[in-house]
Amino acid sequence: MKKIINDPAAVVTEALYGMAQAHPELRVQHTDPAYIVRADAPIPDRVAIVSGGGSGHEPLHGGFVGPGMLTAACPGPVFTSPTPDQVQAAVAAAHGGAGVLLLVKNYTGDVLNFETAAELIEAEGIDVRTVVIDDDVAVRDSLFTAGRRGVAGTLLVEKIVGAAAEAGADLDTCERLARKVVDSVRSMGLALAPCTVPHSGEPSFVLAEDEIEIGIGIHGEPGRERTRIAPAQDLVRTLLTPVLEDLPFTAGDRVLLFTNSMGGTPLIELYLAHGSAVALLNERGFLVERSLVGPYVTSLEMQGISLTLLRLDDELAELWDAPVSTPALRWGR
Amino acid sequence: MACDGSSMVAAWLGVAEVIRAHRDELVRLDREIGDGDHGENLRRGFDVVAERLAAMDAATPGAVLKSVATTLISTVGGAAGPLFGTALLRAAKALGDRATLDGTAVAEALAASSEGVIARGRAEIGDKTMVDALVPAAKAAESAAQRGDSASGVLAEAARAATRGAHDTVELVARKGRASYLGPRSAGHLDPGARSTELILTSLAASAGSLGEGS
Numbered sequence: 001m002k003k004i005i006n007d008p009a010a011v012v013t014e015a016l017y018g019m020a021q022a023h024p025e026l027r028v029q030h031t032d033p034a035y036i037v038r039a040d041a042p043i044p045d046r047v048a049i050v051s052g053g054g055s056g057h058e059p060l061h062g063g064f065v066g067p068g069m070l071t072a073a074c075p076g077p078v079f080t081s082p083t084p085d086q087v088q089a090a091v092a093a094a095h096g097g098a099g100v101l102l103l104v105k106n107y108t109g110d111v112l113n114f115e116t117a118a119e120l121i122e123a124e125g126i127d128v129r130t131v132v133i134d135d136d137v138a139v140r141d142s143l144f145t146a147g148r149r150g151v152a153g154t155l156l157v158e159k160i161v162g163a164a165a166e167a168g169a170d171l172d173t174c175e176r177l178a179r180k181v182v183d184s185v186r187s188m189g190l191a192l193a194p195c196t197v198p199h200s201g202e203p204s205f206v207l208a209e210d211e212i213e214i215g216i217g218i219h220g221e222p223g224r225e226r227t228r229i230a231p232a233q234d235l236v237r238t239l240l241t242p243v244l245e246d247l248p249f250t251a252g253d254r255v256l257l258f259t260n261s262m263g264g265t266p267l268i269e270l271y272l273a274h275g276s277a278v279a280l281l282n283e284r285g286f287l288v289e290r291s292l293v294g295p296y297v298t299s300l301e302m303q304g305i306s307l308t309l310l311r312l313d314d315e316l317a318e319l320w321d322a323p324v325s326t327p328a329l330r331w332g333r
Numbered sequence: 334m335a336c337d338g339s340s341m342v343a344a345w346l347g348v349a350e351v352i353r354a355h356r357d358e359l360v361r362l363d364r365e366i367g368d369g370d371h372g373e374n375l376r377r378g379f380d381v382v383a384e385r386l387a388a389m390d391a392a393t394p395g396a397v398l399k400s401v402a403t404t405l406i407s408t409v410g411g412a413a414g415p416l417f418g419t420a421l422l423r424a425a426k427a428l429g430d431r432a433t434l435d436g437t438a439v440a441e442a443l444a445a446s447s448e449g450v451i452a453r454g455r456a457e458i459g460d461k462t463m464v465d466a467l468v469p470a471a472k473a474a475e476s477a478a479q480r481g482d483s484a485s486g487v488l489a490e491a492a493r494a495a496t497r498g499a500h501d502t503v504e505l506v507a508r509k510g511r512a513s514y515l516g517p518r519s520a521g522h523l524d525p526g527a528r529s530t531e532l533i534l535t536s537l538a539a540s541a542g543s544l545g546e547g548s
Binding site: 009033054076077078079080081082083084085107108109112113115116138139145146149197199200202204217219220221222224 | 360364367368369370373374377406407408409410411412413414415416453454508509510511513514515516518
């Protein structure tokens with residue numbers, strides 16, 4: 001393992017300290033318990049949008065705290081959910097009196113810790129709702145698994161609901177919108193090379209030179225199947241086919257296409273893949289009306305990509321276009 | 334020596350030691366079918382448990398369990414924090430204010446733990462989780478208590494059943510937790526949560542045995 005770290009056990013704390021130095025527009029509480037909140041929070045009579053999860057997915061979630069997106073985020077240890085008291089502390093810093101919406105990715109640990117936190121927050125008399133995000137089509141949703149994972153689609157939920165909260169939407173509306181985005185978004189990813197968690201020191205799986213993992217999540221875990229590397233257009237088809245079949249998306253749908261790097265794939269390959277994906281979608285009669293390309297929902301230095309498709313309507317497109325001002329996503333103001 | 338608050342503190346200091354010693358093994362087991370953080374998460378939690386227990390004044394066994402539970406919930410994260418935390422909170426509640434424990438009390442605490450974990454994690458036996466170690470342990474404890482075994486005897490039976498239960502997870506295909514995403518590829522691996530449950534119960538049983546408590 002070769003990493004720019006001091007002590008493997010202090011990686012998250014030290015990274016949060018650095019983030020605090022880089023972003024005075026945020027309040028970054030880096031220890032006991034750790035959370036990140038807009039410096040101008042709590043904002044009276046605005047719904048607080050709070051998300052969180054393990055670290056190692058940067059810029060998710062802390063990089064998306066700011067006007068037009070998240071009110072606060074709570075980072076857990078690398079690839080490990082935050083604890084209930086972290087969620088509680090983030091909510092306490094964010095709550096402006098109009099209720100709180102917790103956006104949670106569907107992983108057992110995240111769900112259990114946010115569920116416990118929501119009980120504690122509710123006991124304080126705060127109106128709290130939870131929406132669980134589960135956009136990953138690589139996992140078959142059935143009674144026999146923990147259900148689909150929440151992956152890159154999380155960013156789209158956070159952006160759209162954050163825009164609504166910024167505009168003064170009430171808690172019912174924010175919750176409805178979050179569920180609408182969850183119902184309209186699907187993702188799938190692949191890995192060319194694994195990542196190494198600092199406290200583990202060893203790669204999360206081992207691939208031969210010509211092997212790739214299809215259907216990975218965002219925690220360095222292996223995917224659903226292992227295949228051979230292929231040209232980009234074939235890889236893109238491998239990812240988009242199950243995504244399109246799942247919702248299902250139908251020809252003529254207006255869509256947002258989000259091409260995400262798992263951390264270690266350079267922008268040149270991302271744009272190439274994005275172009276391939278747009279061509280395939282156009283060919284099948286979809287209208288790609290919005291695009292996002294970049295490393296936004298990562299697994300440390302894992303090489304690979306995920307493709308996320310969101311079915312748009314006027315309401316979602318308008319909220320997507322609304323101004324946002326966060327460390328990692330910024331436009332329109 | 335009775336199974337009282339101070340022997341409970343000693344027993345959990347022993348667990349913290351065992352978790353530290355098995356950190357790498359649990360990380361490795363979790364990396365095979367999960368994301369490789371189980372050993373590190375438990376170590377982080379039990380380091381704080383050891384710190385707090387070392388500073389703890391005399392208390393009832395239930396109060397000791399409650400302290401361990403809240404510490405694990407606020408430090409471990411992942412699924413293990415709320416699940417082990419719930420198990421111990423339910424056990425603490427079952428023990429109430431009792432100053433010392435007999436076999437029946439231990440069996441009741443284990444039954445409450447396994448019911449709590451099933452409710453919180455929505456897993457059942459055969460899902461390849463800690464439930465596969467904990468439920469047989471609770472059942473074995475109940476039988477041993479009915480035979481009139483002492484607290485240490487009941488714990489010893491529970492630990493043996495947990496060991497068998499954990500071993501049996503090797504063949505299972507995971508249906509809960511992160512390993513479930515692997516589908517059939519999860520078979521052939523020991524479940525890290527069942528293994529840590531086995532380690533904890535075995536350590537508690539060893540402590541109770543070495544304390545030579547009331548047979």
